[in-house]
Amino acid sequence: MCSTRRSGFAILPTPMPPLIVIRALTRTFDDGAGPVPVLRGVDLEVRSGEFVALVGRSGSGKSTLLHVLGGLDSRFEGVVTVAGTSLAGLSDQALARFRNEQVGFVFQSFHLIARLTVGQNVALPASFSATGPPDVDARVQDALERVGLADKTARLPAQLSGGERQRVAIARALFARPKVLLCDEPTGNLDAATAEGIVAHFRALNAEGLTIVAVTHEARLREAASRVLTLQDGRVVA
């Protein structure tokens, strides 16, 4: 993943900038009784190709951090740069474009649309942009093949197991060919054996070069990650 430059006779590697850079990130909510600081100065870098597991007790701000990273929450202070895009102060339109093109989301509860087929669910991101990619069908097929569901395109979500539903959600997240996959408790609604299958898919996607940041309580997912970070008292402590 490194380019090279000439220096005298030696060819030295030029390191690529990190895919994600967070500096002094703060996010404060107002719960009616006053300001509640949740993120209190998060500093973090993630390099392209990493698989990062984010852990921490309930309420420590893991989902909040993921929402900021994915452009779902812009009411933060500090520096957040993802795939070369600085998210601070972006317009709603620019943020929507960033979400649609640069990141894929996978949530605990799948978020599939019941009346749409598997293929239509995977193609959903195409409907969020005015133009969309020209090769929608090929992308749907490619994304479903990557999670081993190419033969289930015409099914409805109700006709799938929990693990298959989450694989459809992963395929949908892959549709736009994002730089990074952001996952919030992606195995939280699955039994242990099914969760193991999902973790295997994340491993394979990461081995293909996809950068993954996953919030998780799941030991197997932590073990699959190349780095485990803990959120505590509003900061990343390891």
Ligand SMILES: Nc1ncnc2c1ncn2[C@@H]1O[C@H](COP(=O)(O)OP(=O)(O)OP(=O)(O)O)[C@@H](O)[C@H]1O
């Ligand atoms: N929109 C909001 N308004 C006010 N407070 C909020 C809001 N969203 C989150 N919080 C608070 O911020 C804190 C962190 O929430 P967050 O959802 O990020 O935690 P988490 O680490 O993901 O927890 P869990 O493991 O239970 O999912 C919590 O105290 C929560 O109540």
Ligand SMILES: [Mg+2]
């Ligand atoms: Mg959460």
